[in-house]
Amino acid sequence: MASAIPSFRDPAGHCFSFQNRIFRFVAADALADFEAFFASPSAQKLVADGKLVASRRLADGELAELRSASPRSFSGGAGAFFEHEKIFFPSYPYEWPPEMLWAAGKLTLETARGALADGFGLKDATPANVLFRGSAPVFVDALSFERRDPHDPLWRPYAQFVRTFLLPLLANRRWGLSPADVFLTRRDGIEPEEIYRWCGPLEKFSPRLLSLVSIPTWLSRKANARADDGRIYRPRRLKNAEQARFILESLFRRLERTLDALRPPAATSAWSEYMGTHSYDDPAFAEKERFVREALVEFKPSRVLDAGANTGHFSAMAAGAGADVVAMDLDAACVGRMWRLGHEKSLKLLPLVLNLARPSPSLGWRNGESASFLDRAYGTFDGVLMLALIHHLLVTERIPLEEILRLAYELTNQLLIVEWVEPDDNMFRRLTRGREQLHESLNADVFESACRQYFDIVRSVALPGTSRRLYCCRRKKG
């Protein structure tokens, strides 16, 4: 929904953004289904629960006004224009931990089952249909619903659901493949044939792989070997509509059971236990908490980016102070924990697996379908937290100090809370791995003078018992 070019795959309409608002054109032949679905009890319940994006049809006067502002965006064939609720900070499946992919799959099945009860069908089933409002998934592709043929026993997006939800989750459990490994290079998920090649001879016969991977692969090979006359793709109709619905309900129940079996377990990593093993003693950590809390209270940022959030302790603090928070960390296990925390406590906390040194690029057709992380981030946040992060960027990523502060300046409109870690700090030394001489010249004075190029230092505090210092900075104008 934050694409640079309008969506174009669905012939029934397209979605685009204009003046920071989200619009959708619905073609005339899909309009009746679109409006009927939104009037159905299942859609109204989903919208009321915040699980389906709210939509309203543009009135003629409003449309004429928008058309005069942008004739190209608001022209088109016969049809109607709608405005959707804008979801704060769109994210993509390759930025999610497996937990969020799983949650998106659950919501997809829930909407499909709800729509079925009202005589509608979901015509595509991909994580691209879902965004996250904080930690809660929201179905945003409102044009994915169509009135279904009551006699049709097949769900056409079944294969897409398997490719984009079940197989990536299965690959995550079996081989540790992350959603980024899958979706950065594949728009439509993993084909069963690809997974089949990765499996050992015995593994191909394990019950889960048999139905999701091996049998479809064998059937596909057999069908491809024959001269295919396209019969398999012809619509099927049963005489009994009740039987068709029974078959679909059974399919959704089966998919739900499979999805539940593939639910990612709480993973651990070198960083996921950081809150229990970090280098601060209790007074230092209490001081850090107090400093961050006071800065949040004083500046009241409404949109916060927590870069290097670990398991989200300070992100949750910012969310608790009323901000919409995007919390990023490159460790998927940490981000998975953050999502569980945000989901359980219904926090306005969007956790993403992102490396600030290699942020998500623009992707898709003409690099215009998915915006890069920085395109989405610039101008969005009025508060940025960089706690215990700078030394990782300096040492591991070899980013110069001034570059780091310049990016912080570009990311925040107002507040920066940053932690400076001296090169003699244990963690700093562990990261340098014998390359201490590269950072010999760095100290708090050097940091402060670099910082003053972009920020006014409002106040700072030394964390007792450590060589770390926290700074509360206000972005300079201009």
Add this chain to the structure above:
Amino acid sequence: MILGYIDPGLGMLIWQAIVSAFVGFLFYVKKSRDFIVGLGSRIFRRQKPRHEVVTDTVKPSSVPIEAEVKAR
């Protein structure tokens, strides 16, 4: 109606069709079972002894049985 535009797969579509045929058969098995169970329960209800029917329709007392016995 606008037809689906997504790739329906090949092997997975055939597999879904096979499973659907099996589940479609189960639909009739379930229907037959429901019919037989329904028929059985109707016959059983019709043949119930009279006193049981009377007991079933007695309005439950709001007074506990022990209290009622004591009062007598």
